[in-house]
Amino acid sequence: xxxxxxxxxxxxxxxxxxxxxxxxxxxxxxxxxxxxxxxxxxxxxxxxxxxxxxxxxxxxxxxxxxxxxxxxxxxxxxxxxxxxxxxxxxxxxxxxxxxxxxxxxxxxxxxxxxxxxxxxxxxxxxxxxxxxxxxxxxxxxxxxxxxxxxxxxxxxxxxxxxxxxxxxxxxxxxxxxxxxxxxxxxxxxxxxxxxxxxxxxxxxxxxxxxxxxxxxxxxxxxxxxxxxxxxxxxxxxxxxxxxxxxxxxxxxxxxxxxxxxxxxxxxxxxxxxxxxxxxxxxxxxxxxxxxxxxxxxxxxxxxxxxxxxxxxxxxxxxxxxxxxxxxxxxxxxxxxxxxxxxxxxxxxxxxxxxxxxxxxxxxxxxxxxxxxxxxxxxxxxxxxxxxxxxxxxxxxxxxxxxxxxxxxxxxxxxxxxxxxx
Ligand SMILES: [Zn+2]
Numbered sequence: 371x372x373x374x375x376x377x378x379x380x381x382x383x384x385x386x387x388x389x390x391x392x393x394x395x396x397x398x399x400x401x402x403x404x405x406x407x408x409x410x411x412x413x414x415x416x417x418x419x420x421x422x423x424x425x426x427x428x429x430x431x432x433x434x435x436x437x438x439x440x441x442x443x444x445x446x447x448x449x450x451x452x453x454x455x456x457x458x459x460x461x462x463x464x465x466x467x468x469x470x471x472x473x474x475x476x477x478x479x480x481x482x483x484x485x486x487x488x489x490x491x492x493x494x495x496x497x498x499x500x501x502x503x504x505x506x507x508x509x510x511x512x513x514x515x516x517x518x519x520x521x522x523x524x525x526x527x528x529x530x531x532x533x534x535x536x537x538x539x540x541x542x543x544x545x546x547x548x549x550x551x552x553x554x555x556x557x558x559x560x561x562x563x564x565x566x567x568x569x570x571x572x573x574x575x576x577x578x579x580x581x582x583x584x585x586x587x588x589x590x591x592x593x594x595x596x597x598x599x600x601x602x603x604x605x606x607x608x609x610x611x612x613x614x615x616x617x618x619x620x621x622x623x624x625x626x627x628x629x630x631x632x633x634x635x636x637x638x639x640x641x642x643x644x645x646x647x648x649x650x651x652x653x654x655x656x657x658x659x660x661x662x663x664x665x666x667x668x669x670x671x672x673x674x675x676x677x678x679x680x681x682x683x684x685x686x687x688x689x690x691x692x693x694x695x696x697x698x699x700x701x702x703x704x705x706x707x708x709x710x711x712x713x714x715x716x717x718x719x720x721x722x723x724x725x726x727x728x729x730x731x732x733x734x735x736x737x738x739x740x741x742x743x744x745x746x747x748x749x750x751x752x753x754x755x756x757x758x759x760x761x762x763x764x765x766x767x768x769x770x771x772x773x774x775x776x777x778x779x780x781x782x783x784x785x786x787x788x789x790x791x
Pocket of ligand 1: 758760771
């Protein structure tokens with residue numbers, strides 16, 4: 371094609387070429403359409419063969435009025451089992467695109483109890499309309515059987531509407547990476563040499579947010595806006611308007627598994643996936659499944675390890691072994707994966723840094739250094755809650771509740787607080 375383009379000026383009458391440039395272009399377009407049809411057939415054939423070989427494979431598709439492939443969703447064989455285990459919180463990323471056919475590529479992922487990403491399913495869509503997303507979410511629910519509790523995703527009005535209609539009871543939040551990835555386009559021209567400082571301030575406020583109440587966040591946000599003179603910025607104002615969807619202080623009552631916030635499979639520059647054909651695309655998805663689930667053999671809650679890597683080696687690698695004689699630590703050691711146990715130890719190791727202050731029916735946990743946030747812990751024998759909502763948010767007990775267990779001579783973690791991961 372390049373050769374013919376280079377020779378486009380050669381007139382047909384000269385006898386140098388027996389056709390015009392437009393003849394070649396027409397042929398190219400015709401072949402491209404034929405190739406696309408073959409690719410669509412190849413994709414459906416691949417899914418049907420996979421389903422015949424393993425009934426756990428899930429897939430479905432829609433055809434347009436011309437009976438051409440429109441949308442397709444599929445979940446490879448191990449994914450349905452992983453979804454059953456780690457259904458609570460998922461990421462739906464709709465920001466990828468298969469360049470060859472200019473089709474949005476959607477992936478559904480979660481985090482296993484080793485902190486590793488697991489793939490639940492993926493889809494190729496014709497477009498990003500509300501109708502298409504409604505089909506996608508309805509299909510996902512039908513095939514995967516159970517709804518998640520929380521969905522983390524990009525800020526997309528049509529997707530938000532589809533989630534609201536198909537999954538009205540779940541918590542929908544925005545992924546912070548998708549928000550901050552737009553910052554350079556939004557703020558560089560306005561802030562110029564103050565841009566880096568603004569980003570640092572934003573992240574500082576965002577990272578502090580978990581220990582702040584949302585009232586404190588709302589107090590501090592205007593101060594940052596004043597500092598950078600962003601009153602007139604529609605993006606800064608928009609961020610504040612949608613604060614309930616991205617500021618952790620507003621989300622602490624909902625379950626977002628640890629590690630979900632680290633989701634970023636591809637670099638920003640490779641968000642448009644260059645895939646020459648569906649077969650190579652399927653190969654990419656297959657590799658993606660392997661990459662995301664490389665540690666899946668260790669995903670049992672009972673920690674029944676398979677393969678050649680022993681728990682001992684993983685513990686050495688992750689630095690998780692018993693540090694105290696506390697029955698609470700031993701119990702956690704027995705039921706948690708090394709990854710989760712390491713997180714438990716991080717919290718348990720800090721219990722000695724706090725002072726417990728009883729004030730009538732309220733108990734406050736105060737850090738030994740001054741000027742720190744106190745957490746309120748409530749215990750009514752049956753249940754125990756902490757104002758930091760670490761358990762509700764991450765599924766792991768916080769240091770405040772662990773201090774309360776020790777204070778009340780509770781040496782067995784109640785079953786309702788068995789870690790969710
Ligand atoms: Zn707490």
